[in-house]
Amino acid sequence: MKKTIMLLGIISCIFSQNAAAQQSGINFGELPRPVPTVSSLASYNNVSQTNATGLPEISIPLLQLPSKSQDIQLNISLSYNLLNIKRDEPAADIGTGWSLFSGGVISRNIVDELDERYYDVTLNGYEKNQFDDIYYYNIPGISGKFKFVRDVNTNSFQLINLSANKVKIEYTRTSNTATLVLNSFTITDAKGNKFLFNDYSLANLNGDPYGGSNEYRSAFFLSKILDANNVEIATFTYEKRSKNKVYLPDKKIYQFCKLKSIVSPGFGKIEYDYIFDEAWKMNDPYQVQKIVLKDWNGHLISGYNFDYSYFQYEDIQLEGGPMEYIYKRALEKVKKLDRNGAVSETTELTYNYAELDPPLKRLITPTKGVIQYEFTDGRVMSIKHYTSPAEVIPAKSVRYDYSNFTNPNISSGKAFLIEMGIDNASYNLYRNVKVIDDNNGYTKYYYKTPDDFPQTSYTGGGTNDKFWPYYSTVSGGLLEKKEIYDAHDRLLLTEQSDYLFENIPGAVDYLLFDDKYSNIKTFSKSIWLKKLTNTSTVYINNNPSIEEQLETEYSIFNFQPSKTKKTVDGIIEEQILNYPETGYSNLSNAHILSIPVTTEEKNDGKLVSKVETKYDNTNNTLPSSILATNISDGTIKTTMRFDLYDDRGNLIQFTPSVGIPTAIVYGYNKTQPIAKIEGATYAQISPYIQPIIDASNLDAQNPDTELALLLAFDNFRKTPELKNFQITTISYDPLIGITTTTPPNGIREIYRYNVNNQLEKIVVIVDTKEVVLKEYRYNYKN
Numbered sequence: 001m002k003k004t005i006m007l008l009g010i011i012s013c014i015f016s017q018n019a020a021a022q023q024s025g026i027n028f029g030e031l032p033r034p035v036p037t038v039s040s041l042a043s044y045n046n047v048s049q050t051n052a053t054g055l056p057e058i059s060i061p062l063l064q065l066p067s068k069s070q071d072i073q074l075n076i077s078l079s080y081n082l083l084n085i086k087r088d089e090p091a092a093d094i095g096t097g098w099s100l101f102s103g104g105v106i107s108r109n110i111v112d113e114l115d116e117r118y119y120d121v122t123l124n125g126y127e128k129n130q131f132d133d134i135y136y137y138n139i140p141g142i143s144g145k146f147k148f149v150r151d152v153n154t155n156s157f158q159l160i161n162l163s164a165n166k167v168k169i170e171y172t173r174t175s176n177t178a179t180l181v182l183n184s185f186t187i188t189d190a191k192g193n194k195f196l197f198n199d200y201s202l203a204n205l206n207g208d209p210y211g212g213s214n215e216y217r218s219a220f221f222l223s224k225i226l227d228a229n230n231v232e233i234a235t236f237t238y239e240k241r242s243k244n245k246v247y248l249p250d251k252k253i254y255q256f257c258k259l260k261s262i263v264s265p266g267f268g269k270i271e272y273d274y275i276f277d278e279a280w281k282m283n284d285p286y287q288v289q290k291i292v293l294k295d296w297n298g299h300l301i302s303g304y305n306f307d308y309s310y311f312q313y314e315d316i317q318l319e320g321g322p323m324e325y326i327y328k329r330a331l332e333k334v335k336k337l338d339r340n341g342a343v344s345e346t347t348e349l350t351y352n353y354a355e356l357d358p359p360l361k362r363l364i365t366p367t368k369g370v371i372q373y374e375f376t377d378g379r380v381m382s383i384k385h386y387t388s389p390a391e392v393i394p395a396k397s398v399r400y401d402y403s404n405f406t407n408p409n410i411s412s413g414k415a416f417l418i419e420m421g422i423d424n425a426s427y428n429l430y431r432n433v434k435v436i437d438d439n440n441g442y443t444k445y446y447y448k449t450p451d452d453f454p455q456t457s458y459t460g461g462g463t464n465d466k467f468w469p470y471y472s473t474v475s476g477g478l479l480e481k482k483e484i485y486d487a488h489d490r491l492l493l494t495e496q497s498d499y500l501f502e503n504i505p506g507a508v509d510y511l512l513f514d515d516k517y518s519n520i521k522t523f524s525k526s527i528w529l530k531k532l533t534n535t536s537t538v539y540i541n542n543n544p545s546i547e548e549q550l551e552t553e554y555s556i557f558n559f560q561p562s563k564t565k566k567t568v569d570g571i572i573e574e575q576i577l578n579y580p581e582t583g584y585s586n587l588s589n590a591h592i593l594s595i596p597v598t599t600e601e602k603n604d605g606k607l608v609s610k611v612e613t614k615y616d617n618t619n620n621t622l623p624s625s626i627l628a629t630n631i632s633d634g635t636i637k638t639t640m641r642f643d644l645y646d647d648r649g650n651l652i653q654f655t656p657s658v659g660i661p662t663a664i665v666y667g668y669n670k671t672q673p674i675a676k677i678e679g680a681t682y683a684q685i686s687p688y689i690q691p692i693i694d695a696s697n698l699d700a701q702n703p704d705t706e707l708a709l710l711l712a713f714d715n716f717r718k719t720p721e722l723k724n725f726q727i728t729t730i731s732y733d734p735l736i737g738i739t740t741t742t743p744p745n746g747i748r749e750i751y752r753y754n755v756n757n758q759l760e761k762i763v764v765i766v767d768t769k770e771v772v773l774k775e776y777r778y779n780y781k782n
Helices: 012-023 039-046 585-589 682-688 690-701 703-717
Strands: 058-065 074-080 098-101 105-109 134-139 142-151 156-161 168-173 182-188 194-197 199-206 213-221 224-226 232-244 252-264 268-276 286-295 300-317 323-337 343-351 360-364 370-376 379-386 396-401 413-417 426-430 432-437 441-448 478-485 491-503 510-515 520-524 527-540 543-554 561-568 571-578 598-603 606-614 625-629 636-645 651-656 662-667 672-678 726-733 737-742 749-753 759-766 769-775
Touching: 039 134, 039 142, 058 268, 058 286, 058 300, 134 182, 156 168, 182 213, 199 232, 213 252, 662 682, 662 690, 672 690, 672 703, 690 703, 690 726, 703 726, 703 737
Parallel strands: none
Antiparallel strands: 058 074, 074 098, 105 134, 105 213, 134 142, 142 156, 168 182, 182 194, 194 224, 199 213, 199 252, 224 232, 232 252, 252 268, 268 286, 286 300, 300 323, 323 343, 343 360, 360 370, 370 379, 379 396, 396 432, 413 426, 432 441, 441 478, 478 491, 491 527, 510 520, 527 543, 543 561, 561 571, 571 598, 598 606, 606 625, 625 636, 636 651, 651 662, 662 672, 672 726, 726 737, 737 749, 749 759, 759 769
């Protein structure tokens, strides 16, 4: 049947005409990827967005919520992926093709049948089945996948991480001994940060082995983040909405689990508003309406509203009946809010409705610049930039050519299967990609593909089963060489990359594909990058002139760089990093693997620097001192002591090599340094700091009280017991920026911001008059 697609506004009459037909809907729990919005995140793990796949990275940064940890950024952003726009892919809560990256989730791909389908040993047909489902995890800064392997003899289970990282994944289970029913997860990264997944969604799968239906946990959601010292970094709250079966009221059809807020203690929160409407099938019934950033005391800092329209697809027409349609949500506008709640910027999105599955066509920026995309056969062909929507000639145009470099008449692409993809789903991967800047020449990219690492017979399976090495690592294209040319075809630069991989010790074989038609299974094994060598050559008049080689060796301990060696014109510079493999029980107990404890630097083989960070506080994982080696005589000197931390892990006293301490006072609910006292210990100043701490907390609650804080700062400076110390004070508008700094000379700088939280002026007061030191102007076209 021919499909038609058109753009529809949210019009009540259309809704009323089709609501009844849509109410029959679908049970997402019966889909291999059972959670709308969440399941689409797996696309980012399975297929990389690179030139080799023809999938461009399209993203819109939204909000940033700081935390007490420099390692954890609670950022919110939008990302677009062509793999998520197909008709049979449910539209996300933020629109078809778009994903809202916030918080963290463990989703699953049901392979063949649900892992835990045999849940009762007393019923006929019970068996200890093998587990095949794939789980995908996304946490701030890390993504990957894992699965469970079942020993049917002992009925025990092992969690296998299928990604080349050193995260530790732990789980708890329910009391069910017939199978593995998961209750929660904890993922610990290589810096000791713990991500707790205690919230989950539920789905229901009809037709279980016992002739009934099976309620199962379809995804797990990030509930809390703790640092390596168990200090709370963030908490996440969810709205849970359930629907039960009409004739089996004790059986759930689903339980959704939607993120409502992210809280960073002392700093602030991000809040989410949704519309819920389950009438529209092939859509997540939740629709994101607004996301706002607030400080710890509830003051609005910034936010976004979202406008939508819908794609219409012909669905089904029964004999003699009307045509039924599918409507899929389309994100149309992203509106930024200032701290007064008014719209200050708008990003507009349009789509190519001539396509059966309409891809993104235009992104109109807040400054009215236009980015126009041309997609063909699931890959980008050109990206054009215009200075305004009215312009017909682009200011910049980039084209993509996927032809074979040795035979331009054929494509360099080949279809490869997605790991455990649904119905043998595949994607195209291109060995050669030419990126042409119509104004500035072009770049040629050469990629390795899985075909460069041929399949072999698999000895651990059936007669025809295969083993495909390195598949996961190379499936997104592995950049082998890059050549940069100018507009006159002159070679300017080449970059060659050589890789050395090894199997991860103890890694188990896992299933890549299961071809039911040919009865052939393909397996692989997780690998790690042991060494990478990059060679860059600069060309002048098409002749090689300068060559630079950078060799990076990685550690099996944490898969992080352990040694770099840079060679330029015969001069060799090396850096050696050592990690806490032995002798740091407090770090190893907290799963801190990726923080270097010693760093050495060499020039032409001669040691020129050696620095060691000590962690002698056995009751925490915070650094205690920094030692430096005198290269001439080998003596070791303490260059910095970290003397004292507060209960949030803030450094409140340090002493450099000269032996003169510095004390730091934290305010604004222990989130910001408000005073630095040079020459004093924390014990010396602690009797006098409570008034400025209290005043900063009041300033956070009510910015109109900042003058009282500044008065408290002045009184603090005048404290007789502190007269011999150098004092610097700082005030803030939380989540916006510094509002004043007053150095030891007493000349206070004042920082002023507009309603969009942009710095406008830095001024000082001289003889009661305001003198502008710096002024910033933000002039936007149109």
